[in-house]
Amino acid sequence: MANGFFTDTTLCIGCKACEVACKQWNQLPDDGYHFTGMSYDNTMALGSSTWRHVSFIERPAPIGDADTGGLAWLMASDVCKHCARAGCLENCPTGAIIRTEFGSVYVQPDVCNGCGYCVSGCPFGVIDRNHEDGRAWKCTLCYDRQKDGMQPACAKACPTASIQFGEINDLRHRARERVDKLHELGVKEAYLYGEDAASQPGTEGLNAFFLLLDKPEVYNLPPHPEVPTHKGKKSWISAGLAAIGVTALAFASVMLGNSARE
Amino acid sequence: MTEQNSRGSGPKSIGFLTGDTDDGRNIDTTLGTLSGEAASQATLATKHDVVLHSKAFPYVPSSQSQASPSYYNQPLLKQPVWIWSIPAYFYVGGVAGVGATLGAAAQLMAPKSMRSLVIRSRWVAIIGGVISSGLLIHDLGRPARFLNMLRVFRVSSPMSMGSWILSAFSSAAGAAALAPFGPKLLQPLGEAAGVLAGLFGLGLSGYTGVLISQTAVPVWQESYRTNPILFLASGAAAAGSFFEFFRLNARESHAVERFALMGKFLEFAALLVLQAEARRVSRVARPLEEGFSGFLWRAAKLAIIAGIAVSVLPGKSRAKSVVSGVLGSAASLFVRFGVFYAGKASARDPRASFEQQRQLSGRPR
Ligand code: SF4
Ligand code: SF4
Numbered sequence: 373m374a375n376g377f378f379t380d381t382t383l384c385i386g387c388k389a390c391e392v393a394c395k396q397w398n399q400l401p402d403d404g405y406h407f408t409g410m411s412y413d414n415t416m417a418l419g420s421s422t423w424r425h426v427s428f429i430e431r432p433a434p435i436g437d438a439d440t441g442g443l444a445w446l447m448a449s450d451v452c453k454h455c456a457r458a459g460c461l462e463n464c465p466t467g468a469i470i471r472t473e474f475g476s477v478y479v480q481p482d483v484c485n486g487c488g489y490c491v492s493g494c495p496f497g498v499i500d501r502n503h504e505d506g507r508a509w510k511c512t513l514c515y516d517r518q519k520d521g522m523q524p525a526c527a528k529a530c531p532t533a534s535i536q537f538g539e540i541n542d543l544r545h546r547a548r549e550r551v552d553k554l555h556e557l558g559v560k561e562a563y564l565y566g567e568d569a570a571s572q573p574g575t576e577g578l579n580a581f582f583l584l585l586d587k588p589e590v591y592n593l594p595p596h597p598e599v600p601t602h603k604g605k606k607s608w609i610s611a612g613l614a615a616i617g618v619t620a621l622a623f624a625s626v627m628l629g630n631s632a633r634e
Numbered sequence: 635m636t637e638q639n640s641r642g643s644g645p646k647s648i649g650f651l652t653g654d655t656d657d658g659r660n661i662d663t664t665l666g667t668l669s670g671e672a673a674s675q676a677t678l679a680t681k682h683d684v685v686l687h688s689k690a691f692p693y694v695p696s697s698q699s700q701a702s703p704s705y706y707n708q709p710l711l712k713q714p715v716w717i718w719s720i721p722a723y724f725y726v727g728g729v730a731g732v733g734a735t736l737g738a739a740a741q742l743m744a745p746k747s748m749r750s751l752v753i754r755s756r757w758v759a760i761i762g763g764v765i766s767s768g769l770l771i772h773d774l775g776r777p778a779r780f781l782n783m784l785r786v787f788r789v790s791s792p793m794s795m796g797s798w799i800l801s802a803f804s805s806a807a808g809a810a811a812l813a814p815f816g817p818k819l820l821q822p823l824g825e826a827a828g829v830l831a832g833l834f835g836l837g838l839s840g841y842t843g844v845l846i847s848q849t850a851v852p853v854w855q856e857s858y859r860t861n862p863i864l865f866l867a868s869g870a871a872a873a874g875s876f877f878e879f880f881r882l883n884a885r886e887s888h889a890v891e892r893f894a895l896m897g898k899f900l901e902f903a904a905l906l907v908l909q910a911e912a913r914r915v916s917r918v919a920r921p922l923e924e925g926f927s928g929f930l931w932r933a934a935k936l937a938i939i940a941g942i943a944v945s946v947l948p949g950k951s952r953a954k955s956v957v958s959g960v961l962g963s964a965a966s967l968f969v970r971f972g973v974f975y976a977g978k979a980s981a982r983d984p985r986a987s988f989e990q991q992r993q994l995s996g997r998p999r
Binding site for chain 2: 401408421
């Protein structure tokens, strides 16, 4: 069984209840209070103490064929994607990052030694090391709540069902119906991002996927993310060849040197 | 205020509840317990300064109408959190690792005439191995937990493989270096350990190239084929250059010079190939051309060329060896730090990832 999120950004009203619920339930500290001027987004990005982040995009283009005065305000609540092939998990050398019984990707704080390799392994820039704490942190998909049969705090708090929690196949089904519905309503640009392996082969699908209205880049999402392990595998082959080459260099140098006159 | 005061003299919380924590959590500990998933996370003593790009945007930052949109120019990726000790380790591991390989070759091909080179390479290997561990532990967020590195054997993680390689390398190099002080019976074991150190040394100098390839950082992953080749070649040049500082016999110094020179040629070639690879996506190659990392990259090229020029000068002298050694070592350091800081800069540029992925999706691979 794998649980996940379906975040339908067309329903998001930018209330940030998810951000607050996450902070409160997980007892995350605040990040200071900044004013960024980036629309209503003063959170800026996901990080070690920010596990939900609502982005605000002021866009000079209408949604669908609705008359919005040529403007549209897109809002989207971002979160760890709990990738089927998770770069953070595959990079972690200590085994701190595990796949839980709920199909989510979980960092065990009592094991992590803060090497930071997961941070560079995530193609979405999600997980981060807290410099004060020394360990890597990210969304746990409310592992503790799920163990007690509850849904994650953000999904519970979301007043518009923009964040939906559930079994991943069930969510996919719901999401596809929603896209069809939106297309019917004239919002032709609606599409799903990362809903399964076919749509995002690089990660083999996201357990937390999205319904978007614009290019992924607009939401600060990568257009074609790929688990870095693919590159690593091929890189080992180069390393092997180079090792043979350097060995040959070493033997050749010794032979050359040995034949030199004293 | 309660004892839950991990932020020290931080700003006071809202404080309308009696037992409010002062650590940014605002939890009334008379009503609730600190038992959430992140309750143990230490909080920032000082809030880091936020770079505000905002003052006034000349354009609406994200829109369909833009050819290359981004989210307020915010980075897509997190910058690698590693500090200077990581590229320093790339260099030290390169010298120790490939040095052990050269020593093992000498041990097998010229055990008598190059004995002092063999012995020295073993000491360079074990001392380098110990320094390497120190540099790596220094970078950890929780240094006391460094042994967790050997908690699992995870083939998918180059860092896990590297930890095992470094441990095996250091053990073999230590055994080889200490064997001559032991009883005669142990000598064959010492020789075997020398060869093993030479083998693990190749892994030690090469895996770091794989390590940076297996990241989401655009410039590092774009050159995944060349990274380990550059790192091993740079290791060969650096090891050869380091041995040039030693007073060795004529045969040994001849071998070391050849090795350093060939290493430098290979290093230079790999440097050019890596840059050409990165240039397939112009935005990805930028950090190799601009800024601090671009400066280091150019310095590396100059130092290699200068090193080669000195090496091919006719004649033999101590001064020549030392100058060539200095140039070769500097070049390898420039290479490691250049690649490292290029990665940091690359991760800060969201469009590097976007353009790379947009172009790649149409490119067979
Ligand atoms: S989004 Fe990043 S942090 Fe989350 S599971 Fe995927 S790789 Fe890991
Ligand atoms: S920082 Fe922690 S969780 Fe991340 S890779 Fe290192 S040990 Fe694993």
